[in-house]
Amino acid sequence: MQTAPTNATPTPRGINLALARAKADIPAMASLLDAFGPLFACRAELRAKASGWRGRKPLVDPERFSQGVFILADRGFQDMSSRLPAAAQTLLPVMSASFPAMAREFSALGEALASGAVPARKVADAAFGGKVQVPGVSAEALAFAAAELVRPFIERQAVSLLPLVKDLPWNQAHCPVCGGAPNMSVLRKSGDDDTFIKSHGGRRFLRCSCCATEWTHKRVSCPACGCEEPDELVVLSAPERPFERVDACKRCKSFVLCLDGGELVDVPDPDVAALTMLPLELHARKEGFVPMALHPWSNF
Structure with missing residues (x-):
């Protein structure tokens, strides 16, 4: 197996350059690019600041791995829920500006996280398909926001773990x-x-x-x-x-x-x-x- 080169990891600058080129090349998609572009850039900033995998890394059995057993098959990602309230303060306002039809719901989710009315652990569960209810937030808006909130942290953890198997088939x-x-x-x-x-x-x-x-x-x-x-x-x-x-x-x-x-x-x-x-x-x-x-x- 070969993994992607280092420059495949998105940066805010690279994202903004790609957005500018895409809008110039495809004017008809400018509104969609303007909506998701700030989200991509904000996510990249959060990922760059995240700490990645903490503590002892999983042990990889080369034989099991070669048979298709992925690194986190037995444990999953580390809990990042303690970081979600701070991430929400950064990401949810960006999402509200980009998707005004859901702005009220994103605001309600941010307030619920900040006050502790909804535990951050439950929001993390919602990102992975868990059935969670937040007052004033639809299931669709919660799933979208929760997935974006956890994404920078799991992507950063993956970057930390990938070297464990870079030379394995x-x-x-x-x-x-x-x-x-x-x-x-x-x-x-x-x-x-x-x-x-x-x-x-x-x-x-x-x-x-x-x-x-x-x-x-x-x-x-x-x-x-x-x-x-x-x-x-x-x-x-x-x-x-x-x-x-x-x-x-x-x-x-x-x-x-x-x-x-x-x-x-x-x-x-x-x-x-x-x-x-x-x-x-x-x-x-x-x-x-x-x-x-x-x-x-x-x-x-």
Whole structure:
């Protein structure tokens, strides 16, 4: 397994540059980019300040790992709930400005966290699908906000843990750190020549929908079912943006977005790139394909 290069970790500056380029290239998506862009940048700032994994790291059994048992299979992420009230003071106002229709609900969530009316632990549970009720906050708004609040901390923990397995084989489609499914793939330049590289585009990295870890995966294959039959694999793209596409599979009807960075001078931030591919995602859904995992905007 090869993990993504260090520069794959988003920074506020890189995100803002990618947003500016995307708005110039695709004016029709400016409003959506303006909504999610500040959220991406704020999340990156929180991640940069987070401490990552604390204390003794999990022990990795190389044999179990090679069989597909990811690092956190037996324990999950460390509890970050004590940090959520402070993170909410930073992130929720940004989300309120970006999504005014939910501003009142985000404000109610922030007040509940600050006062202790709703324990931060329950908000963390909501981020992972737990059934939690917060007065004045819909289930949809709570799930969205909770997921964004915990994301910087679990992404930072994943960065701390990934070196534990950087030299171990991993041929799975789920994340080697947390077991999450990919919602994005990126083809990155490489001078190597092995089974992962099929043409000029370089290595294919799958990107975890939960913790943003990136890991190599066979390029000409369906990550969901492993199909490698050319007649069963479908590529959907638009001629004006050939470096953006959907990799879909007729056999299992799943798809994953793909950014081909092999020929790009500057590979954009993956979140910004995925957002600009929303029209392709919608097209794939209309064709009857289902995403392997969702993005924050997928249900908007």
